[in-house]
Amino acid sequence: MTARARIAVRRDNGFDLNLSLDLADGEVVALLGPNGAGKTTALRAMAGLLPLTDGRIVLDGRVLDDPADRVFVPPERRSVGVVFQDYLLFRHMSALDNVAFGLRARGAGRVQARAEALEWLRRVDLAEHADTRPRSLSGGQAQRVALARALATRPRLLLLDEPLAALDASTRMQVRSDLRHHLADYAGSALLVTHDPLDAMVLADRLVVVEDGRTVQEGTPTHVARHPRTDYVASLVGLNLYRGSAAGTTVLLEHGGQLTTAHPADGPVHIAFPPSAVGLHPREPDGSPRNTWPVTVAGIEQHADTVRVRLDGVPPVLADVTTAAVAELGLVPGRQLWAAVKATETRTYPS
Ligand SMILES: Nc1ncnc2c1ncn2[C@@H]1O[C@H](COP(=O)(O)OP(=O)(O)OP(=O)(O)O)[C@@H](O)[C@H]1O
Numbered sequence: 001m002t003a004r005a006r007i008a009v010r011r012d013n014g015f016d017l018n019l020s021l022d023l024a025d026g027e028v029v030a031l032l033g034p035n036g037a038g039k040t041t042a043l044r045a046m047a048g049l050l051p052l053t054d055g056r057i058v059l060d061g062r063v064l065d066d067p068a069d070r071v072f073v074p075p076e077r078r079s080v081g082v083v084f085q086d087y088l089l090f091r092h093m094s095a096l097d098n099v100a101f102g103l104r105a106r107g108a109g110r111v112q113a114r115a116e117a118l119e120w121l122r123r124v125d126l127a128e129h130a131d132t133r134p135r136s137l138s139g140g141q142a143q144r145v146a147l148a149r150a151l152a153t154r155p156r157l158l159l160l161d162e163p164l165a166a167l168d169a170s171t172r173m174q175v176r177s178d179l180r181h182h183l184a185d186y187a188g189s190a191l192l193v194t195h196d197p198l199d200a201m202v203l204a205d206r207l208v209v210v211e212d213g214r215t216v217q218e219g220t221p222t223h224v225a226r227h228p229r230t231d232y233v234a235s236l237v238g239l240n241l242y243r244g245s246a247a248g249t250t251v252l253l254e255h256g257g258q259l260t261t262a263h264p265a266d267g268p269v270h271i272a273f274p275p276s277a278v279g280l281h282p283r284e285p286d287g288s289p290r291n292t293w294p295v296t297v298a299g300i301e302q303h304a305d306t307v308r309v310r311l312d313g314v315p316p317v318l319a320d321v322t323t324a325a326v327a328e329l330g331l332v333p334g335r336q337l338w339a340a341v342k343a344t345e346t347r348t349y350p351s
Pocket residue numbers: 011012013015033034035036037038039040041042195
């Protein structure tokens with residue numbers, strides 16, 4: 001285990017963070033949660049930018065913060081690299097000097113620091129921009145300089161605070177994929193703070209979902225996606241999630257309606273299916289043993305490749321459709337349709 005932390009921090013406004021985080025060697029953990037959940041607070045505590053109120057942070061067997069024992073190792077003496085949301089590059093320094101800075105601060109000589117910095121810029125494909133100042137770099141390039149700077153000191157723990165948030169959608173996809181490769185090559189552990197589920201799903205080995213200062217769910221992305229425990233997690237990973245009571249393959253939903261599932265169960269369950277599993281029809285579909293019910297379009301949102309349609313009904317449901325279907329079905333708020341979901345597309349698990 002590289003890092004083991006129990007983080008308790010109380011902020012001036014009464015916000016109270018209390019979570020445990022363990023990170024194994026080479027593991028990428030995403031801290032996922034809505035605004036104000038406490039993700040950045042947790043990351044800042046790990047970095048040493050915010051002292052713990054209570055708890056303990058241990059990295060490679062070394063105690064970094066333990067208020068009860070009056071131990072506090074300052075940020076520059078922790079083997080921790082940080083990539084901030086806005087990168088915090090030094091504007092008056094070239095890309096090369098930005099990367100060399102951390103190495104210099106840790107005692108490397110000027111020539112050696114610059115040589116190593118250049119090597120890191122090469123790894124992130126930016127050697128030709130070594131002399132460029134941050135303001136002349138694109139968002140994606142600045143992000144890579146920030147990553148190179150954080151990795152150059154070979155930290156045991158890499159902290160990334162919304163590392164893709166400042167990028168536009170198309171750059172983001174590419175940088176996300178690059179980042180995934182860099183993280184795969186990185187031997188230490190990484191903690192990624194994000195409120196973007198896709199970043200978390202793509203980049204992390206494990207998700208820790210935080211709401212209001214507490215962990216609400218933890219697990220591999222697949223597990224969390226299939227077994228979301230809260231509405232937030234369900235909507236986050238794009239799942240329709242209902243609580244209900246199962247009797248065989250019939251689930252009576254807590255807030256009305258019923259669904260048929262392919263997997264018999266008994267007692268309280270969660271039942272979930274992805275928005276992509278929901279078919280929308282102008283009239284009641286006949287024949288097949290499906291779940292069908294009348295719905296009304298409540299809202300339409302354009303996503304990367306699909307359009308997500310929010311539908312009122314019993315139960316309410318999210319459906320992902322193609323842009324073509326929006327026109328074909330005349331999808332506008334208020335439009336009445338039928339939703340259909342195959343029993344085999346649903347998943348149930350004990351609640
Ligand atoms: N510098 C600060 N001083 C006092 N309270 C703060 C400070 N920064 C944040 N907080 C409070 O701490 C709580 C958690 O904020 P934090 O930034 O950690 O959440 P977050 O999950 O990272 O949210 P976001 O996704 O918006 O960055 C909030 O109630 C916030 O108002």
